Amino acid sequence: MISLTLVQARDLAENIMRSHGFSEGHVRTVANAVVTAEGDACASHGLWRLLGCIHSLKAGKVVADAVPEVVDWAAAVVKVNGHGGFAGLAFEAGMPLLVNKARSQGIAILAINHCVHFSALWAEIEPLTAQGFVALAFTPSHAWVAPAGGNKPLFGTNPIAFGWPREGQNPFIFDFATSAVARGEIELHRRAGKEIPLGWGLDADGQPTTDAASALNGAMLTFGGHKGSALAAMVELLAGPLIGDMTSKESQAFDAGTKSSPYGGELVIAIDPQRLLGVSAGEHLLRAEALFDGIVEQGARLPSQRRFDARVLSKHNGVQIPEALHADLMALL
Incomplete structure (x- = not known):
C-alpha cells in the first residue's frame, strides 16, 4: 500500500486532471469528489475513479472544458x-x-x-x-x-x-x-484478483458467478x-x-x-x-x-456514520491506496 496525506491525494488528482486539459472547474470538483470519497474509506468511488475520467476523455465521451x-x-x-x-x-x-x-x-x-x-x-x-x-x-x-x-x-x-x-x-x-453492490466494488475485486459473493452478478450465460470479470461481462443483480x-x-x-x-x-x-x-x-x-x-x-x-x-x-x-468516522481519521492519518493503483495514477501524468 502507498500512504498519502489528503493534500498529496488532492494534488495528485488535480495534476492528473490538469495534465489532460480539464478546465479548472472540473479539476476542482472532480478532485474534491474522489479525494473526499477516498478519505471516507469509500475506495470504490475514490482515486480509482480518475482512471475512468481520463479514459472517458480519451474516448471522446466527456468534454474537458x-x-x-x-x-x-x-x-x-x-x-x-x-x-x-x-x-x-x-x-x-x-x-x-x-x-x-x-x-x-x-x-x-x-x-x-x-x-x-x-x-x-x-x-x-x-x-x-x-x-x-x-x-x-x-x-x-x-x-x-x-x-x-x-x-x-x-x-x-x-x-x-x-x-x-x-x-x-x-x-x-x-x-x-x-x-446488489456498486459496479466499482466489483471492479476493485477484479483488480485485486478476489472472488465476489454469490448474488452480485451473473456471467454471460445468465448463470450465478463469483468471478468478478465474468460478472462485469455478464449482468449485475x-x-x-x-x-x-x-x-x-x-x-x-x-x-x-x-x-x-x-x-x-x-x-x-x-x-x-x-x-x-x-x-x-x-x-x-x-x-x-x-x-x-x-x-x-x-x-x-x-x-x-x-x-x-x-x-x-x-x-x-x-447510514454514513462509518464514512463520517473515517473522514475524521483521514484528516490526521491520510489514506492508503494499492501500489498498483498508485502506479496507474502516476502513469496518467
Missing part, C-alpha cells in the same frame, strides 16, 4: 445543461438557484441534463443538508443490471440518495445503488430481488424520461462500446422544513432526533 448552462425554468424548477461535462460542476452551477427556490417555494427540483456521472450522489446531498434541506437525488447509469427474473442487462446501478439535516451533528444520509428491481425502474423514469434525458440502455448505446463513464441526467429534490412546517419546524425536527436515538440505542449504526 464544458461550461454548464443554468436555466431558471419555473417557480420551483431549475435546469442545468452540462454540455457533456462532469455532473459535479453542473450541480455546483445550479445549486444556488435551487437553494433560493426551495426557500421560497418549500420544495424545488434541479434537473441536470447532458452530463457524465462517475461519483457518489452524497456529493450533491451533503451541501443541501448543510443548508438545512431534506434532499433526494437519483441518476441512471449504463445498462449493467438485470431486472429481477431476467438475465440480461437493462437497468443501471441506479443509485438513490437521501439526506436529513441535523442541528450540530452529521446529517442522516444514505446513498446506495439499487444493484439488484438488491432485494423484485423490490430493488422496482426501485431501479423508478430511478430510470425519474432521472430519464421525466427530465428528458437518457435511460441506462440509451446511455449504453451512446457509449458505443468505449466503456466510458455513464452519460445522461440527474434529478435532485430539495425540501425546506422551515418553509413547510413554519413555527413548528423545530418541534418536528426534534421528533426526528428521537427516531435516530432509538436506532443508536439498540446498537445499530446510522
Whole structure:
C-alpha cells in the first residue's frame, strides 16, 4: 500500500486532471469528489475513479472544458445543461438557484441534463443538508443490471440518495445503488484478483458467478430481488424520461462500446422544513432526533456514520491506496 496525506491525494488528482486539459472547474470538483470519497474509506468511488475520467476523455465521451448552462425554468424548477461535462460542476452551477427556490417555494427540483456521472450522489446531498434541506437525488447509469427474473442487462446501478439535516451533528444520509453492490466494488475485486459473493452478478450465460470479470461481462443483480428491481425502474423514469434525458440502455448505446463513464441526467429534490412546517419546524425536527436515538440505542449504526468516522481519521492519518493503483495514477501524468 502507498500512504498519502489528503493534500498529496488532492494534488495528485488535480495534476492528473490538469495534465489532460480539464478546465479548472472540473479539476476542482472532480478532485474534491474522489479525494473526499477516498478519505471516507469509500475506495470504490475514490482515486480509482480518475482512471475512468481520463479514459472517458480519451474516448471522446466527456468534454474537458464544458461550461454548464443554468436555466431558471419555473417557480420551483431549475435546469442545468452540462454540455457533456462532469455532473459535479453542473450541480455546483445550479445549486444556488435551487437553494433560493426551495426557500421560497418549500420544495424545488434541479434537473441536470447532458452530463457524465462517475461519483457518489452524497456529493450533491451533503451541501443541501448543510443548508438545512431534506434532499433526494437519483441518476441512471449504463445498462449493467438485470431486472429481477431476467438475465440480461437493462437497468443501471441506479443509485438513490437521501439526506436529513441535523442541528450540530452529521446529517442522516444514505446513498446506495439499487444493484446488489456498486459496479466499482466489483471492479476493485477484479483488480485485486478476489472472488465476489454469490448474488452480485451473473456471467454471460445468465448463470450465478463469483468471478468478478465474468460478472462485469455478464449482468449485475439488484438488491432485494423484485423490490430493488422496482426501485431501479423508478430511478430510470425519474432521472430519464421525466427530465428528458437518457435511460441506462440509451446511455449504453451512446457509449458505443468505449466503456466510458455513464452519460445522461440527474434529478435532485430539495425540501425546506422551515418553509413547510413554519413555527413548528423545530418541534418536528426534534421528533426526528428521537427516531435516530432509538436506532443508536439498540446498537445499530446510522447510514454514513462509518464514512463520517473515517473522514475524521483521514484528516490526521491520510489514506492508503494499492501500489498498483498508485502506479496507474502516476502513469496518467
